[in-house]
Amino acid sequence: MTKNIFVLLAATLASQAPGAAEPGLPRPAATTLAHACAGCHGTFGHSRHGTPVIAGRHETDFTKVMREFKYGQRASSIMNRIARGYADEDFQELARFFRNQ
């Protein structure tokens, strides 16, 4: 089994994320992007337990943190993986949406 682990470990490390979305296509609307976050961060960003409340977050701060997650400047076991799935301009849209909640 040990050998399997190392083979898999190598495979996992080697697999790269597909990266940002296809360029040129219209981006999903802010509400569409934002409601996907509710699974972990609560409806409209009002987390009840554990995960950070993102509703009411300062816009600049939100965008900065998401960019840091995306580009690996801020360590996290989960948010790095999620942030890599978005275009940079999405963070601005999300920031505006959650600021108003």
Place this chain on the structure above:
Amino acid sequence: MKLHGITRRTFLGTAGTAAAMAVLGCNGKTLRAAKAKVVVVGGGYGGATAAKYLKLFDPLLDVTLIEKTAEYYLSCPGSNEVLAGWHGLEWLRRSHDSLRKRHGIRLVHGEAAAIDAKRRRVRLRDGPEIFYDRLILSPGIDFRWDAIEGYGEADSLVVPHAWKAGPQTTLLQRQLGAMRDGGVVAITAPANPYRCPPGPYERASLIAHFLRSHKPRSKILILDAKTQFSKQALFFQGWQSLYADMVEWISAEKEGAIERVDTRKRIVATEFNEYRCDVLNVIPPQKAGLLAQEAGLADASGWCPVDPNSFVSTLQPEIHVIGDACVAAPMPKSAFAANAQAKICAAAIVDLLQGRAPGPPSLINHCYSFLAPEYAISVTGVYEYSGQERQLVATSSGETPMNADRRREAAFARSWQSNIAADAFE
């Protein structure tokens, strides 16, 4: 909770619906504006979320949720923890009361027996018909009782599948409790696709957690129809550090297909071998819920093809299918995915009823698996729509890093359970 963030959207939605739905009587006078009717069948994570978000997006919509359980739905996420004795079965209860009282959703307790797509009506088992302008099905899964010789529906009353929470969970838990120390628990895992890809391996982990403190000489075998599985390296690492040699995974590469089960003798026969055990848990191959099959929404694969831009069926117009029953690859079949799909579907239906084309979707799936109370791992995907392929594509995917803090992931897993339950049911 403040909801003023949707006020603008709500206002537009309200005005739009009223205008679009106003009907002229034959004498030319405007009759009372009729509300568009959306019916949702299935009150699990997908259906409950869809009903709730339809009302959040357009409070004027007439939304009916048809759910067959009378008092509460039992959550599948978390059911492995019940199996391990961490919680009672009642911990899995999800009530639909808030959907009714707080969101104004009409709740119908009954079983949807048939769909008349031409007349746009759902017929309930006990007779009444419910009309819809748009229908959302979130019927979950059914089992392929003909897939494994010797394992039909009646056999599951002796050898549980426990792949739907409820009496099956209790039955498996009792059998584990009654097993001798030094016994062997065998779990058969199906080929892809099926509900909750990492579920069989989380189950093996949590059974190991129970056995290690109660029957430490016991062993768990996973007989897999696959040659690899979700979060495999992370599970192997966890099993080694937490349970030493208790859990053994046997790949289809080694044993071939799972061919036959003898529920009386508790034997699993693979192509090349026979395994005798003390407690047997067969997780059978699956297909979309029966109602979807009968309504002609499933293709030869047994699952329901959809256009994930709106989750409308590609086989029946005006019917949308979300959750485990639909084909939304590369998204897995999970409660998280169902919740995300429900919101895309609800927004698209509001758009379609108001004569707008739905915008591009964006979805997340994030699935935690517990290996011990303070040890969890996760897998993530972020998804967008590819117009050319008319299917979803992952813009990012990944698993818990091998050196990440498992205790922190366990805390987030508990937080997820609480937040997703509230997002879907409250």
